């Protein structure tokens with residue numbers, strides 16, 4: 001056995017020993033302790049679209065957004081919205097150049113976050129005017 005193979009085998013044994021795995025697990029935060037982003041829908045709605053039709057994403061400019069989406073409450077911005085159309089769910093989200101301009105000030109408003117929020121609405125989630133999800 002070459003030195004390299006011996007080293008590789010030793011590393012494999014180290015990684016696979018329960019005490020090493022336990023130490024790694026101890027350093028990871030428990031999923032129950034990490035706070036869920038309140039902008040995300042409740043877990044039961046945060047999944048692929050469950051409707052009969054299609055979920056269709058339409059990227060729009062700031063100017064187009066009010067044509068499809070209601071105005072956000074004071075102090076908040078509308079970055080996307082959802083419109084049910086028969087069995088389909090239309091998701092309007094700012095187009096990349098507009099969203100990137102917004103993200104210069106609010107970098108944590110990612111496309112993924114906005115999409116998952118809106119997809120939650122497509123799946124039936126609702127929230128009040130303060131953004132608190134209704135159970």
Ligand SMILES: [Zn+2]
Nearest residue numbers: 117118121127
């Ligand atoms: Zn919403």
